[in-house]
Amino acid sequence: MSTTIRRAVIPAAGLGSRLLPLTKATPKEMLPVGDRPVIEHTVRELIDSGITDITIVVSGDKSQIQEHFRPNPALVAQLRADGKQAYADAVEEVGELSRRGHITYLYQHGPYGNGTPVLNAARNFGDEPFLVLWPDDVFVADVPRARQLIAAFEQTNAPVLALMPMDPGDSQRYGVPVVKEDLGGGSLRITGLIEKPKPEDAPSHYAAIGGYVLTPGVVDELREQTRRYEENPVGEVYLTDAINAYAAHRAVYGQVIQGRWYDTGGHLAYLTAQFAAALAHPEYGPAMRRLAQDHAGDGTD
Ligand code: G1P
Secondary structure (H helix, E strand, C coil), rough: CCCCEEEEEEEECCHHHHHCCCCCCCCHHHHHCCCCCCCCHHHHHHHHHHCCEEEECCCCCHHHHHHHHHHHHHHHHHHHCCCCCHHHHHHHHHHHHHHHCCCCEEEEECCCCCCHHHHHHHHHCCCCCEEEECCEEEECCCHHHHHHHHHHHHHEEECCEEEEEHHHHHHHHCEEEEEEEECCCEEEEEEEECCCCCCCCCCCCCEEEEEEEHHHHHHHHHHHHHHHHCCCEEEECCHHHHHHHCCCCCCEEECCCCCEEEEEEHHHHHHHHHHHHHHCCCCCHHHHHHHHHHHCCCCCC
């Protein structure tokens, strides 16, 4: 499949503090959701959406991520010699993702904010638009979220943010878009994002979730934010600030994504994502649903 967008960035340089102590020794991107580490869901979503060039930005010791995607012919050969064909196939198929998605890793040093890994990766992208997906969201959708974003970009030729309807009580967890116009079909013209407003200050009932199509113009704004940060290192370099600076003069769109969304950023959200993935699993789902029914009366409330 050919698309206008071939490249994607997965920022995986964060500390995962909100999931401690789970993330003390295991990168948050490697925590399982269903029978896969969460970052594998993101990589598969990108490949299924036609992306052929994935940059994973890492810092500190995230070698487990590389080890997970690295082809391991010796292990495959051993499993085949032992007659364990299904396990061998599974290991081989995961290693193939590296080639199919042409995964490369970029090591980041220095100040961190969620804009920094995006700028570091985009320095190599020239004039190409690209996708950014946070690795802690899991989508269950007929059309992958990334493909929905690419389709929106093909209509607008401008930066597009993935949005989902939000419970007003959740506004302090997300960037909330200021909507200028509803264009139909889930497409919204937006004038910016307000980060984590109180419910009474939320400008709309949508949340920006971790998915963006960005253009070189937004990268220029990230460069400018970074230059200012280096002159005066206060706070961090945030993608939202760059998007807002860009949106002050040019068109930015939001696309309301069709599908179910599980954010794994905190303990309750992570447990919810695991539970939902278990219930939806094609092989194990029926048994998990029976288990849930059997335990429905457990507990005191
Ligand atoms: C970031 C973005 C925010 C967005 C959220 C989605 O916030 O700044 O706009 O709603 O991701 O997960 P963070 O969760 O990194 O604080």
